[in-house]
Amino acid sequence: MPIVECDAVNKIYQQGRVEVAALQDINLHIPEGAFIALAGPSGSGKTTLLNLIGGLDTATSGTIRVVGKSMAKLTQTQLAQLRLSQVGFVFQSYNLIPVLSAQENVEFVMLLQGIPAAERTGRARSILDTVGLKDKYKRRPAELSGGQQQRVAVARAIVANPAIVLADEPTANLDSKTGQGLLELMQQMNTERNVTFIFATHDQMVMQYAERVVYLKDGRIKTDTLKQHRDKVEPK
Amino acid sequence: MSIEVKMAWRNLWRNTRRTVLTIAAIAFACLLLVFMLSWQFGTYDVMINTAVGIHSGHLQVQAKGYNDKQAVYQVVPDPASVSAAVAGVPQVTAHTLRAKAFAMASSARRTYGAMAVGIAPASEAAVSTLAKLIFEGEFLAKTDTDQALAGRLLAQNLKIGLGEELVLLGQGRDGSVAATVVKIKGIINSGQDVFDRSTVLIPLGLFQESFAMQGTVHEVVLRCRSLQDVAPVKLQLQDKLAAQIKSDTLVVLDWTELMPGLLESIKLDLVSGFIFYFILIIVVAFSILNTFLMSVFERTREFGVMLAMGTTPGRLTRILLFESSSMTLIGILIGALAGAAVTQYFAVHGIAIADAAEILREFGLPERIHPRLSILSVTIGSGIVLVITFTTTLYPAFKVRRLIPVQALRA
Ligand SMILES: Nc1ncnc2c1ncn2[C@@H]1O[C@H](COP(=O)(O)OP(=O)(O)O)[C@@H](O)[C@H]1O
Numbered sequence: 339m340p341i342v343e344c345d346a347v348n349k350i351y352q353q354g355r356v357e358v359a360a361l362q363d364i365n366l367h368i369p370e371g372a373f374i375a376l377a378g379p380s381g382s383g384k385t386t387l388l389n390l391i392g393g394l395d396t397a398t399s400g401t402i403r404v405v406g407k408s409m410a411k412l413t414q415t416q417l418a419q420l421r422l423s424q425v426g427f428v429f430q431s432y433n434l435i436p437v438l439s440a441q442e443n444v445e446f447v448m449l450l451q452g453i454p455a456a457e458r459t460g461r462a463r464s465i466l467d468t469v470g471l472k473d474k475y476k477r478r479p480a481e482l483s484g485g486q487q488q489r490v491a492v493a494r495a496i497v498a499n500p501a502i503v504l505a506d507e508p509t510a511n512l513d514s515k516t517g518q519g520l521l522e523l524m525q526q527m528n529t530e531r532n533v534t535f536i537f538a539t540h541d542q543m544v545m546q547y548a549e550r551v552v553y554l555k556d557g558r559i560k561t562d563t564l565k566q567h568r569d570k571v572e573p574k
Numbered sequence: 575m576s577i578e579v580k581m582a583w584r585n586l587w588r589n590t591r592r593t594v595l596t597i598a599a600i601a602f603a604c605l606l607l608v609f610m611l612s613w614q615f616g617t618y619d620v621m622i623n624t625a626v627g628i629h630s631g632h633l634q635v636q637a638k639g640y641n642d643k644q645a646v647y648q649v650v651p652d653p654a655s656v657s658a659a660v661a662g663v664p665q666v667t668a669h670t671l672r673a674k675a676f677a678m679a680s681s682a683r684r685t686y687g688a689m690a691v692g693i694a695p696a697s698e699a700a701v702s703t704l705a706k707l708i709f710e711g712e713f714l715a716k717t718d719t720d721q722a723l724a725g726r727l728l729a730q731n732l733k734i735g736l737g738e739e740l741v742l743l744g745q746g747r748d749g750s751v752a753a754t755v756v757k758i759k760g761i762i763n764s765g766q767d768v769f770d771r772s773t774v775l776i777p778l779g780l781f782q783e784s785f786a787m788q789g790t791v792h793e794v795v796l797r798c799r800s801l802q803d804v805a806p807v808k809l810q811l812q813d814k815l816a817a818q819i820k821s822d823t824l825v826v827l828d829w830t831e832l833m834p835g836l837l838e839s840i841k842l843d844l845v846s847g848f849i850f851y852f853i854l855i856i857v858v859a860f861s862i863l864n865t866f867l868m869s870v871f872e873r874t875r876e877f878g879v880m881l882a883m884g885t886t887p888g889r890l891t892r893i894l895l896f897e898s899s900s901m902t903l904i905g906i907l908i909g910a911l912a913g914a915a916v917t918q919y920f921a922v923h924g925i926a927i928a929d930a931a932e933i934l935r936e937f938g939l940p941e942r943i944h945p946r947l948s949i950l951s952v953t954i955g956s957g958i959v960l961v962i963t964f965t966t967t968l969y970p971a972f973k974v975r976r977l978i979p980v981q982a983l984r985a
């Protein structure tokens with residue numbers, strides 16, 4: 339069973355009197371453990387689709403199922419619960435709570451899940467070790483580089499063992515070398531933990547990491563390319 | 575310390591200047607309130623004690639209706655039995671008898687209307703402060719028979735001095751003409767203009783004789799240990815009078831009934847005070863609301879991320895309430911302590927009131943007033959600030975619940 343199923347999904351925004359069709363007739367099935375890119379130019383509907391999958395927004399028509407649950411049938415509280423237990427988010431920037439240290443940011447998700455304090459600390463530190471921030475537990479976001487902040491965001495998204503991580507242009511604010519490092523980290527998490535990754539990007543280089551690229555334009559899926567092997571990307 | 579508390583605390587200091595200013599506003603409001611309330615309570619104490627001390631006493635036993643009409647024939651017929659009843663009440667420290675009548679007071683040169691009051695010098699000195707208010711000359715002695723004390727302003731108007739003669743002319747209890755001649759033994763200055771302008775004090779015996787009182791009096795005046803004793807003593811005395819004397823023509827009146835104007839002006843002062851406090855606190859509340867709305871608005875995106883992660887709106891509200899209540903509590907703590915300190919300083923040193931309002935002077939306030947620091951003024955003062963500021967911060971804390979994650983994330 340696919341972990342994400344979108345069938346005939348439409349999303350129409352009402353902007354004043356004008357209707358903006360952000361997504362039109364989206365049919366997309368994503369299997370568990372996928373590492374998939376939503377590509378397309380700015381305004382093509384990538385963010386909108388990620389938000390619908392993550393239960394942050396509701397579709398105008400069509401059905402979306404995440405881990406078998408039909409999103410339209412869930413209340414706001416149930417959606418929040420689903421996000422908490424099944425979905426991790428990584429945004430383009432300002433992902434972290436500024437007043438919390440790297441470790442506290444990661445712990446915050448576990449706090450929401452009701453995991454006891456003693457266990458939280460251990461898990462937060464070990465995941466920060468995994469993403470390469472061993473000596474940065476106590477740093478506040480402002481004391482970390484952009485790449486390090488995104489690593490904390492990935493650590494936070496992954497720490498609660500979600501089924502899916504949704505990343506909206508996670509590398510857009512990073513230089514290409516740092517961006518590649520982050521993608522490699524995400525790949526590693528994908529293979530080691532079998533977490534499904536869906537990330538939006540309009541960067542050609544980033545797409546090369548994906549095993550499947552869904553290309554959106556004007557709210558429609560133009561192409562859906564499955565690559566047998568992940569491309570080897572040579573550093574510039 | 576939980577992460578949420580840490581978050582709230584650190585958020586508070588994200589914009590140090592703004593937070594410090596807000597805390598200062600809360601603290602200042604609190605300080606002002608504590609001080610002003612202590613000041614008000616302090617003046618009321620002084621006003622009541624002064625007025626009670628000069629003439630009304632804490633309680634009086636009178637004939638029913640005398641308080642309104644003050645007619646000479648409305649008498650307490652058997653003062654001795656009332657005295658006996660009063661003497662049995664432990665909280666009553668002293669009591670005295672008085673008789674009063676309107677009279678024309680004439681000196682060699684002038685005539686003025688006056689209130690002739692017959693007093694028993696020894697017990698009067700134990701009940702009222704009159705004996706201490708002698709401006710010139712001496713207070714009446716037990717053996718005096720034809721001596722009198724005049725209010726300072728009355729003496730001035732009559733152009734009369736110590737040792738000079740004063741003729742009192744009035745109507746006796748039985749309607750007969752009452753006339754007597756007295757010699758001025760002393761001048762009294764109470765500071766209360768009305769009293770000083772109209773009062774002539776003469777020995778009770780002389781009064782009873784001249785006004786055909788036949789042993790009766792108009793007032794049995796009581797002094798209690800403190801203001802707090804007034805209510806219970808009143809009840810006790812009412813029962814006693816009913817049981818022992820079996821008279822339904824006598825009433826027990828407390829100082830609020832004897833001096834309705836005093837209570838009215840206290841109430842008026844309290845109300846106008848509270849209007850001022852209300853305006854003050856509303857101003858402070860709006861500044862807090864503004865600060866807090868700004869700090870919430872600035873963090874819209876942050877809340878969007880938190881909501882996306884699965885934070886419940888309730889938890890967001892809680893974090894914000896931690897934040898606002900710690901700010902409020904710090905402000906109130908500082909304000910209450912500073913307010914208590916300032917109040918205590920002035921409670922010891924007093925504040926000179928050179929231009930006291932007319933209404934205050936009417937009740938014979940002293941030159942310096944000492945605010946009275948009490949648990950009541952501190953708790954009421956900080957309580958009002960706490961309730962209003964906390965209520966104010968509820969609005970932004972609950973407004974955040976209406977945030978829609980996708981929109982918040984776009985901010
Ligand atoms: N809240 C909104 N109200 C109106 N139009 C919106 C809203 N969100 C997105 N859109 C429109 O939907 C389209 C898709 O936007 P988006 O999903 O953000 O694209 P992308 O992430 O690919 O850049 C755009 O035309 C955008 O203007």
Ligand SMILES: [Mg+2]
Nearest residue numbers: 384385386506
């Ligand atoms: Mg986008």
